[in-house]
Amino acid sequence: MAKHKKKSIQRPKALPPKGFRDYFGGEVDERNLMLAKISEVYHRYGFDPLESSGVEMVEALGKFLPDVDRPNEGVFAWQDEDDSWIALRYDLTAPLARVYAQHRNELPSPYRRYAMGPVWRNEKPGPGRYRQFYQCDADTVGTASMAADAEVCAMLSDCLEAVGIERGDYIVRVNNRKVLNGVMEVSGLSGDDKVIARGIVLRAIDKLDRLGVDGVRSLLGAGRRDPSGDFTEGAGLDSTSVDVVMGFIDAKRGTTAATCARLRELVAESEVGMEGVDELEQIGSLLVAQGYGSDRIDIDPSIVRGLGYYTGPVYEAELTFEISDEKGRKRQFGSVAGGGRYDDLVKRFTGQEVPATGVSIGVDRLLAALREKKHLNAKARGPVVVTVMDRNRLGDYQSMVSELRDSGIRAEMYLGNPKNFGNQLKYADKRESPVAVIEGGDEKERGVVQIKDLALGARLASEIETSEEWKNQPAQKEILRHDLVAEVKVMIARAEG
């Protein structure tokens, strides 16, 4: 017997897809304010904004692996009407490559551009890890000059100070992939047959933070057995070569000159290595000419993040102040931005190598840092609420609101059901209003209004249900209707301290 199942009316769930979230009020304002300050710095440095489309051809993103029919992991992709695969951008660098290749004849050369906006990652979401988030990048395309790299480092330093990170609370550290290439060369890892070993070295030094010096040494040599018993094969370097690699990471000295001298000792026999040291020295001296000392930007070979990806200078901005982690332990806040030089950006499209260098600021990380340092504007941002005592006189209340707004004061009339006055006050509290305005029939007759300091009143609001009680509270003041704007201004100024 066939079962007849009657379809019940299914209401859609009021939830965004997994890994997506919404941003409300102050969160949106704070981010926009921070990005506006960063834009101002980028603009002053001659960088032009670029807003590329959120959707790209998958092939332009380079996300097709050979012999795979569907786009690679990590992107949201689907087929367009004409069956071509299109996808949401997963960063701002791949679209820059496409835009530069497309418009290279019209764009200035070199092309300094910045971009801010959402990117999407089709990855497993986790706590604090979303599938849509903001990036904020600045890149210079079309010049091999170290002046471009020095400029990006200086700009990054200026950006951090512009948003409110004080000097001394951050450091921009600079390293160079070519020096590491030199280190590999003198360690006998330069041949085509050494690709795998070089990869092991890159991954090993990238794990310095996690594994410590001994762990990295094992990975550079014979290999490492982790506590669980798993064995990771090493790069097979002899102990002299391991010393050279570890010497590179540990080459930082008190001055740029001393650091570079130490690096030269290590890579003296490698042309590319010496070139890398030269580049670090050039960047150092250009920064001195611009007035940036090692208290802001420092040459530091221990910065290894990104060395696998970039082709020349690599830089990273770290916040050095301490925060308490979930378990109450003190630790440094850590990295908020990183970048470097990459020379194969446009080649995929045009066949030509175009040198480029740039930085990406971690928007959410930097916002979290500013929150930590209480640098975000936590001032009362709610509107003045004009309450409704008589629903037949909405025009009177609305004209008060208009006067306030015309004077630049954020204000609104209560638009809910005015019957329960307590609800109006609860609403004002929820809105974090600095001031409530009250005008009953009696006040209207006498040409006055009551204004109420709500910061003070918030404590009491839940206990008060009628306007009569309300009038007896100390934070309330009777003023002439005529003085409304002036008196509200005074009260807001007081609330904002």
Place this chain on the structure above:
Amino acid sequence: MAKHKKKSIQRPKALPPKGFRDYFGGEVDERNLMLAKISEVYHRYGFDPLESSGVEMVEALGKFLPDVDRPNEGVFAWQDEDDSWIALRYDLTAPLARVYAQHRNELPSPYRRYAMGPVWRNEKPGPGRYRQFYQCDADTVGTASMAADAEVCAMLSDCLEAVGIERGDYIVRVNNRKVLNGVMEVSGLSGDDKVIARGIVLRAIDKLDRLGVDGVRSLLGAGRRDPSGDFTEGAGLDSTSVDVVMGFIDAKRGTTAATCARLRELVAESEVGMEGVDELEQIGSLLVAQGYGSDRIDIDPSIVRGLGYYTGPVYEAELTFEISDEKGRKRQFGSVAGGGRYDDLVKRFTGQEVPATGVSIGVDRLLAALREKKHLNAKARGPVVVTVMDRNRLGDYQSMVSELRDSGIRAEMYLGNPKNFGNQLKYADKRESPVAVIEGGDEKERGVVQIKDLALGARLASEIETSEEWKNQPAQKEILRHDLVAEVKVMIARAEG
């Protein structure tokens, strides 16, 4: 014989998907500036920003038709890892409904929110029609009060003036769907069996602009045969009823009172119709209380756009100044914003009716209008370019750039190959630089630099190849190195003058 075709290296095309585009430099700045001005107004009115995720569950967007496996046309949708359908948002209203339903217990009630951002439409692109574009909305959710509608109209008027549309160059027109419902009722179109006829009436009056009065009359009556011979069935109204409908569209009089009196004549026998007229009167008198006369916001029953979608008041902002179309004919610029009241926003999720009203500003239309009125900041926005005469003295040039930047002047050093000085000047022209700075060895020795007014120089740049010729041009000036910042400031002020 089997053919062996060797795969050639295929380079990806450097193009965005069909119907997508990029925005460069000034375009991005102009839009951001306009949106910032609008945000300021929204904020002053007590509206809070909301930035919802770009991706939604398809079922939350309501884009599944019954008995259809794939999401409806018009959205970009794909299946998530768990096989659920997700999609790019196609407007900012559907996400508002989802957010309000999800967070209704924590959000203030009524909830005033604004949202600005890209939306995506999977539609056939055309000239000026893209598949990703900006929307800019403000809505009040959770109140049936006409004060909310009046407020949105006032806010829309303030927004237009804030971005630079002068009073007299725009008008916000208000109509009400309930009045039209009343008109239908007195025309005998109120029964459940008249759904089709009511639809015909709605579509007919929506075509007033295109078909004119006679065309609409035909569609209200027996039907209309268009010039190609195609016949469109009419609503079947008798001539008295046709007169009533046309009387509604034509009810505008010199004052709100007179217009409302005329509407009352037409819908005297319909309760819902009279309710609609009352609402228009309430909006009118609230606006008067706020100081908005009919020169800014006008009750006008000829506004029929959106009447099919909204449930109460409907409003539309039109720019009334004339522009020339492609064929040189004068015409009014037309609509740049519209909105109204819709009461079933959240019902899909919660089963409860939640009244809401709001407006959407057409970002690209309004930008086009501002461009038309030359209200966009066309000032020289390029950076001062410090040229490179000696590639061994980059530090000297870079320190000039730093001094300029530290004084808030947009500046950069030329980062391309400095060999050909003419290329440096061409670059500066492309960047729309106001000033170029030149310091050769001779100048360095004498403690001076040359500064050049490029607005003037642009004409000549293509003819000049050496720095010697360059020095003889009248727009160039030798100044003390020490006076660089002060003199550049003077020259920029002159260029912007």
